Amino acid sequence: MKPPQCELRVSVVTDTSLAAYTTLRLGGHAGTVTNAVHTDEAVAAVRKATAEGRPLLVLAGGSNVVIGDSGFDGEVLLLRDRGVEVVGEDASGVLVRVSAGEPWDDFVAYAVANGWSGVECLSGIPGAAGSTPIQNVGAYGQEVAHTIEAVHAYDRIADETRVMSPADCGFGYRSSVFKHDDRHLVTAVDFRLARSAESAPIRYAELARTLGGSAGDRVPLRQARDTVLKLRAGKGMVLDPEDRDTWSVGSFFTNPVVPAEFFATLGEMPHWPGADGTVKIPAAWLIERSGFPKGYAGDGVAISGKHTLALTNRGDGSTAALLDLARTIRDGVRARFGVELHPEPVLINCAL
Numbered sequence: 001m002k003p004p005q006c007e008l009r010v011s012v013v014t015d016t017s018l019a020a021y022t023t024l025r026l027g028g029h030a031g032t033v034t035n036a037v038h039t040d041e042a043v044a045a046v047r048k049a050t051a052e053g054r055p056l057l058v059l060a061g062g063s064n065v066v067i068g069d070s071g072f073d074g075e076v077l078l079l080r081d082r083g084v085e086v087v088g089e090d091a092s093g094v095l096v097r098v099s100a101g102e103p104w105d106d107f108v109a110y111a112v113a114n115g116w117s118g119v120e121c122l123s124g125i126p127g128a129a130g131s132t133p134i135q136n137v138g139a140y141g142q143e144v145a146h147t148i149e150a151v152h153a154y155d156r157i158a159d160e161t162r163v164m165s166p167a168d169c170g171f172g173y174r175s176s177v178f179k180h181d182d183r184h185l186v187t188a189v190d191f192r193l194a195r196s197a198e199s200a201p202i203r204y205a206e207l208a209r210t211l212g213g214s215a216g217d218r219v220p221l222r223q224a225r226d227t228v229l230k231l232r233a234g235k236g237m238v239l240d241p242e243d244r245d246t247w248s249v250g251s252f253f254t255n256p257v258v259p260a261e262f263f264a265t266l267g268e269m270p271h272w273p274g275a276d277g278t279v280k281i282p283a284a285w286l287i288e289r290s291g292f293p294k295g296y297a298g299d300g301v302a303i304s305g306k307h308t309l310a311l312t313n314r315g316d317g318s319t320a321a322l323l324d325l326a327r328t329i330r331d332g333v334r335a336r337f338g339v340e341l342h343p344e345p346v347l348i349n350c351a352l
């Protein structure tokens, strides 16, 4: 469907330092920074930049981007459109439409408070709801692909709005058709959630253990959320301005997925067998065994003191120093195990 033509109402923000809009607190300046508080403003801004051939970068929570020290020479559009609306319901569940700029954890808290089950284990993840399909956000045994029914998006090439099914989104492990491709602006996401006072079956062993049960158990929604938040906080995975262990993008590397035949040559190590002849290996284990413990430091940057996968800015770091540290770790793991680590965040105007 063609989006309505609308007057551009985005407001210009004076602080163009992108460090102000990223959880790493890194990144140089943008040409301009604009705020979209309504979906139609965001679509109009993207459409205009596309028509004029101008570079435009969409940012929401800035929690999964690494931006170069030279910044971004173009318009940075901050998504600040909020809203949660029930668009369908029956005895078993609800279909909830969440605006792209809605803070993700506010939505999870709202779902838990309303007795909607399906996203409780995704508590405490920073960023916005519209960003969750980009890398199929996941944690503690849940991922958004389990509950997304549709993604509403503006397609820059076709110049039209689309409603995309999960199959159209191509969800995979920390990936989708949206990642590393700015063709679509996600404007809202529809989640199908069960009406239940209990969580979805707990799939993650550490969470089940902490809850005092075993995998497959259901627990009260509130208990699932509180336990996940506690576990995450202990790993520096809940944003806290006072705690530099949280000045990160969360996990810097994805867990490598390798063919089973190759895995068999690696020796004993923790792993998760995949359904398709692949094996997933915990990147944190590889990193530690390659000589990079928690707290391992670079120039103003360091591996978090609470989690080996989080590379953090200690306050006076730079993107160049962060990427140097990431390269050292990647090369060390390759030399020790022959396994290639890949970055999870989107790298903008910089490279590993």
Ligand SMILES: Cc1cc2nc3c(=O)[nH]c(=O)nc-3n(C[C@H](O)[C@H](O)[C@H](O)COP(=O)(O)OP(=O)(O)OC[C@H]3O[C@@H](n4cnc5c(N)ncnc54)[C@H](O)[C@@H]3O)c2cc1C
Residues within 6 Å of the ligand: 023, 057, 058, 059, 060, 061, 062, 063, 064, 065, 079, 100, 125, 126, 127, 128, 129, 130, 131, 132, 134, 135, 136, 137, 138, 139, 178, 180, 184, 185, 186, 187, 236, 237, 238, 239, 246, 248, 249, 250, 251, 346
């Ligand atoms: C402490 C911490 C813990 C984390 N824990 C987890 C975790 O457990 N699991 C997990 O999966 N991730 C985790 N993350 C990563 C991150 O929070 C998620 O990927 C989150 O969904 C990113 O949302 P954002 O709004 O910050 O995206 P941004 O960083 O603003 O954007 C990320 C990318 O998506 C694009 N984008 C954003 N919104 C849109 C849109 N509406 N339409 C089109 N493109 C868009 C941007 O252009 C950019 O390329 C963590 C990060 C931190 C800092």
